[in-house]
Amino acid sequence: MNIDLTDTTSGQINAALVKARRAAGFPAVGMVLTLVIVTDEGNHYDALRAASDASKEHPSRTLVVIRRPGRSPRDRAQARLDAEVRLGGETGTGETVLLRLHGELAAHAYSVVLPLLLPDAPVVVWWPEDAPRNPSRDLLGTLAQRRITDAAATEDPVAALGLRAENYAPGDTDLAWTRVTPWRSVLASALDQRHSRINSAVVEGEEYNPSTELLALWLADRLRVPVERVVSRGPGITAVRLVTDEGEICLDRPHGQLAELAVPGQPDRHVALHRRSTAELIAEELRRLDPDEAYQHALCYGVSKLVLTPQPQPQPEAGR
Known part of the structure; x- marks a missing residue:
């Protein structure tokens, strides 16, 4: 089931999630964690597909944060949140919400994501491509018990490892390590x-x-x-x-x-x-x-x- 929301709010997204669960016939929330994927329009499909496959083992609410700040001053001045709520089908056993943050709102993903986190459940933030220099000090990273990066997706993977070591904090990990x-x-x-x-x-x-x-x-x-x-x-x-x-x-x-x-x-x-x-x-x-x-x-x-x-x-x- 898909629900498209244009120029919406976090409260309306939560209401859409409840509506989708009731329509699907399982109003109870059986999610074990919230997975936040921070990516862009060009890479979100592969990351979301991987998260959907992983949700078969770990039912989770997946929030895909796609920043679209715009190129012109006019675009950057127009803050808007578009969302797509997905339940069932290719999303696996969990819930998926695509969050497209337009204009100035792209710089305030923390405020958008915070009301959508599952209560009393751990949070994992994953940057498939461009991770912040210090994930634990990133605003979204402060929400998470686990922060996942991937040095292999950078232009200089060895330099990225040095940066990870310099800014390491408990809870940080990297898919380059998982591969070994x-x-x-x-x-x-x-x-x-x-x-x-x-x-x-x-x-x-x-x-x-x-x-x-x-x-x-x-x-x-x-x-x-x-x-x-x-x-x-x-x-x-x-x-x-x-x-x-x-x-x-x-x-x-x-x-x-x-x-x-x-x-x-x-x-x-x-x-x-x-x-x-x-x-x-x-x-x-x-x-x-x-x-x-x-x-x-x-x-x-x-x-x-x-x-x-x-x-x-x-x-x-x-x-x-």
């Missing part, structure tokens, strides 16, 4: 099987891939050994090698789907390590809303501590 969860799980399991001293580590991945940087920082922080960062063609993270007294533990994923795990004294085996969708990443982040200390320690360990080495490329044969 399967790698961390497999490596931790492999180390549980072989209790031998680790001397050094190598992490291979694309040059500007923030997940590769965070995985290397996590290993350096947890193992307290030198970690070499090797640049590969990707996609994403391609391999992790841990040099131990008994040999090399290697987790190799050259094509972004199936990985091969080699542990000294054991037969090599394949591990499902596919690159996950944004919906899967958001669903994982919504499972826990407490501060992620592992992310904090890895992020604040320092990007500058990594040694960046380009991977040698095959040379063309003579005569070709």
